Every structure is written in C-alpha cells, then in structure tokens.
Amino acid sequence: MNKSELDKIATKVVNAAFEVHKELGAGLLExxxxxxxxKELKNRGLKVESEVRIPxxxxxxxxxxxxxxxxxxxxxxxxxxKAVEIMLPVHEAQLISYLKLANKKLGFLLNFNVDLIKxxxxxxxxxxxxxx
Numbered sequence: 562m563n564k565s566e567l568d569k570i571a572t573k574v575v576n577a578a579f580e581v582h583k584e585l586g587a588g589l590l591e592x593x594x595x596x597x598x599x600k601e602l603k604n605r606g607l608k609v610e611s612e613v614r615i616p617x618x619x620x621x622x623x624x625x626x627x628x629x630x631x632x633x634x635x636x637x638x639x640x641x642x643k644a645v646e647i648m649l650p651v652h653e654a655q656l657i658s659y660l661k662l663a664n665k666k667l668g669f670l671l672n673f674n675v676d677l678i679k680x681x682x683x684x685x686x687x688x689x690x691x692x693x
Contacts, residue, residue: 570638571667575669577601581597598632598640637667644672652672657685660685668684670682
C-alpha cells in the first residue's frame with residue numbers, strides 16, 4: 562500500500578474517532594469505545610478486525626506469549642485504544658511493540674477519556690509520534 566492510500570485510510574480512522582467521541586464524550590469504559598469505533602469504521606467502508614493476535618517470534622521460533630491488537634484497519638493500521646486519565650510512556654511502548662511485532666507502518670494511540678479528542682490522538686509513523 563502506498564503512502565497516499567495509507568493517508569486516506571488514516572484520515573477515515575481519525576474522523577471515525579472524532580465521531581465516536583462526539584457521540585459518547587469522555588468517561589466511559591474502553592470496551593464501549595472499542596465496539597463503537599469498530600462499528601463507525603465499518604460504516605465508513607473499512608475492513609476492520611478486532612482483538613487480532615500477534616505472536617512473538619524470536620530467532621524464527623514462535624514463543625508462548627501472544628499480544629492482541631485492539632483494532633486492525635485494512636490490514637495496515639493498528640489502533641490501540643485507551644480510556645485513561647493520563648497517557649503514560651508504557652501506552653506508547655505498547656503501540657511501538659505491536660507495530661514492530663506485526664510489521665506495520667502506521668498506528669494510532671487513541672485516548673477517549675479527554676475533553677477534546679484531538680488531545681487524545683497520537684499517530685506513530687516510522688519511529689516518531691506526531692500529534693494529529
């Protein structure tokens with residue numbers, strides 16, 4: 562997938578997050594935002610998978626530890642959801658780990674427990690975070 566296609570999907574992801582936050586506001590459980598965001602992304606015509614298993618492979622051997630991506634969009638974009646008071650470095654490390662383990666280029670860390678959703682969106686691309 563080229564950068565232009567990835568950017569179009571990323572825009573749909575961000576717009577879907579804005580819509581979910583507009584409808585629900587802050588203060589709910591992460592699981593509520595999860596099911597609503599999945600629905601919103603599907604309504605926008607995107608292929609969406611929830612709770613996608615990613616194994617840990619070390620030196621060609623699959624180890625007995627699995628991780629789960631909250632949402633995978635179009636087999637390309639990882640979405641890690643949170644509903645927390647404060648975003649911590651461990652949340653960013655979680656997304657970085659998932660991007661590396663799943664060999665994906667783009668991920669979003671979305672915290673819905675904020676007054677303005679734009680303050681709860683972090684975009685991870687090629688080794689750095691930028692606000693979106």
